[in-house]
Amino acid sequence: MFDIAPDHAIGLYSGLLALPLAMIAIRLRPARHMVPGTVPGASVLMAVAGAIHIGLIGTHLKESFTALLFLLNGTAYITLSVAFAWRWWRAASATLIGATLLGYLVYIAFGFDSPDQVAIATKLIELTALGLVLVPVRGEPRESRRTWRWTLVGVAVPVLTLITTSTVWIVDLKRPDAQHVHAGAVLQATNDVATPEQTAAAAQLYAATKSAIEPYQDWHRAMAAGYRPGGPANMPSTHWMNQHYVDAGYVLDPSRPQGLVYANTHHGPVLIGAMFQMKPIGQLGPDPGGPLTAWHEHQDICVTPIGFEFSLMTPFATCPIGSIDVSVPPMLHVWIVDNPGGQFAVDIDATVVKKIDRA
Amino acid sequence: MIAPDVERLPKASSRPEAAFVVLLMQSLFWAMAGISAIPFAIAGEVFMLGLGIASLLLALATVFVAIGVIWRRRWARRWAVGLEAVCVAGSILLLVLPLGANRGPVALIANVVLPIAVIALLRQPAELTA
Numbered sequence: 414m415f416d417i418a419p420d421h422a423i424g425l426y427s428g429l430l431a432l433p434l435a436m437i438a439i440r441l442r443p444a445r446h447m448v449p450g451t452v453p454g455a456s457v458l459m460a461v462a463g464a465i466h467i468g469l470i471g472t473h474l475k476e477s478f479t480a481l482l483f484l485l486n487g488t489a490y491i492t493l494s495v496a497f498a499w500r501w502w503r504a505a506s507a508t509l510i511g512a513t514l515l516g517y518l519v520y521i522a523f524g525f526d527s528p529d530q531v532a533i534a535t536k537l538i539e540l541t542a543l544g545l546v547l548v549p550v551r552g553e554p555r556e557s558r559r560t561w562r563w564t565l566v567g568v569a570v571p572v573l574t575l576i577t578t579s580t581v582w583i584v585d586l587k588r589p590d591a592q593h594v595h596a597g598a599v600l601q602a603t604n605d606v607a608t609p610e611q612t613a614a615a616a617q618l619y620a621a622t623k624s625a626i627e628p629y630q631d632w633h634r635a636m637a638a639g640y641r642p643g644g645p646a647n648m649p650s651t652h653w654m655n656q657h658y659v660d661a662g663y664v665l666d667p668s669r670p671q672g673l674v675y676a677n678t679h680h681g682p683v684l685i686g687a688m689f690q691m692k693p694i695g696q697l698g699p700d701p702g703g704p705l706t707a708w709h710e711h712q713d714i715c716v717t718p719i720g721f722e723f724s725l726m727t728p729f730a731t732c733p734i735g736s737i738d739v740s741v742p743p744m745l746h747v748w749i750v751d752n753p754g755g756q757f758a759v760d761i762d763a764t765v766v767k768k769i770d771r772a
Numbered sequence: 773m774i775a776p777d778v779e780r781l782p783k784a785s786s787r788p789e790a791a792f793v794v795l796l797m798q799s800l801f802w803a804m805a806g807i808s809a810i811p812f813a814i815a816g817e818v819f820m821l822g823l824g825i826a827s828l829l830l831a832l833a834t835v836f837v838a839i840g841v842i843w844r845r846r847w848a849r850r851w852a853v854g855l856e857a858v859c860v861a862g863s864i865l866l867l868v869l870p871l872g873a874n875r876g877p878v879a880l881i882a883n884v885v886l887p888i889a890v891i892a893l894l895r896q897p898a899e900l901t902a
Binding site: 538548551575645647648694740 | 785786787789793796801804805806808815820823827830866870872873876883886
């Protein structure tokens with residue numbers, strides 16, 4: 414959702430190219446003086462959306478139906494962006510934009526495409542264009558239609574925005590691509606099956622790490638070594654980070670993991686694993702175990718300094734007020750308890766933590 | 773054929789209406805960000821509940837400001853320009869700092885282009901009277 418699909422990038426370039434051209438074309442038309450300023454504004458946005466769709470035809474020729482839809486939709490958008498003085502322009506434009514938005518949502522819901530930045534940006538442009546098409550302007554004739562149009566602006570635009578956001582988000586969470594193991598976490602690309610050498614290296618890393626963090630079963634010793642809990646204590650588990658090790662930038666050093674993970678149980682913190690973290694954002698660490706020890710990084714999460722809590726950024730790139738969008742440097746967990754997902758899984762299984770709590 | 777509702781208009785600007793649309797879009801985005809915090813609050817992140825409610829209140833306030841802009845109220849214009857200036861400054865700061873903030877086209881449009889568009893649309897105080 415936050416990436417640009419390689420076959421969609423051309424659409425972005427087409428849209429950017431169309432923006433100045435559409436603005437110049439509309440400025441050259443005398444008819445623009447006879448309509449409210451919102452109409453040329455909507456026309457420019459529709460021209461951009463149309464250009465994006467036209468631009469995508471070339472990379473979708475193997476999907477003939479999709480390519481045909483891009484052609485028809487792009488042509489319709491560009492035609493309407495030119496015909497803004499037409500009597501039925503508002504009705505036709507609102508219908509086309511609404512149908513395009515809903516059609517796209519059906520398309521991704523059935524798995525014909527995955528939402529990416531180009532698609533979501535196009536939907537953002539279309540929703541804004543829809544608002545500009547519908548909004549009544551002071552001084553316009555046909556007062557009787559104002560109520561109807563205000564109703565549409567107040568209902569159709571919010572409802573379509575909400576449906577678009579929800580569908581894109583649900584589809585992205587339900588069908589993440591191969592590298593997205595869970596919401597917000599991107600897994601390092603590796604070979605599919607571990608070689609015997611990689612299996613041996615992973616076992617060695619596991620044994621060394623487990624042995625090195627054994628003293629920290631007593632959380633007081635972890636505290637003395639510089640580890641500090643972060644985030645709310647009422648969560649099933651908490652990462653205790655050693656800022657000195659983070660700043661020093663040790664790379665996959667079993668004796669100096671940047672973090673420890675404790676289960677928050679009714680009988681106190683119980684050590685369940687360690688976490689290695691790279692210092693730079695976006696730079697994955699060495700991967701001795703291949704697919705067994707793939708690093709992951711959390712991208713586009715909304716972090717608040719208040720209590721070090723987080724949520725996920727929405728498809729339209731907003732975070733709750735008071736939190737900021739960040740990406741966390743790559744990390745690798747080592748679980749010293751029996752984790753169904755594996756010794757190096759991205760997450761600890763919730764049932765494991767509950768079991769420890771009940772023990 | 774020229775439609776009856778596209779006769780030459782009186783000397784009224786449609787900038788406030790265009791700004792209203794953009795403000796409405798932004799309020800919807802903040803509302804959804806607020807709603808998205810609630811599941812995390814339920815999962816135990818108590819502060820997220822406060823941030824979620826704050827986001828929903830900001831979304832509501834933005835709608836009121838947008839309505840004020842439509843009514844050509846001077847206070848609404850001031851609040852809108854102030855709010856968007858804060859948004860632009862915050863977004864640019866996030867883009868500049870090495871925090872790994874998203875720099876994709878959606879983030880740029882939603883957090884930089886739309887606020888600048890509102891400021892540009894409301895830049896003429898003479899259009900609005902109290």
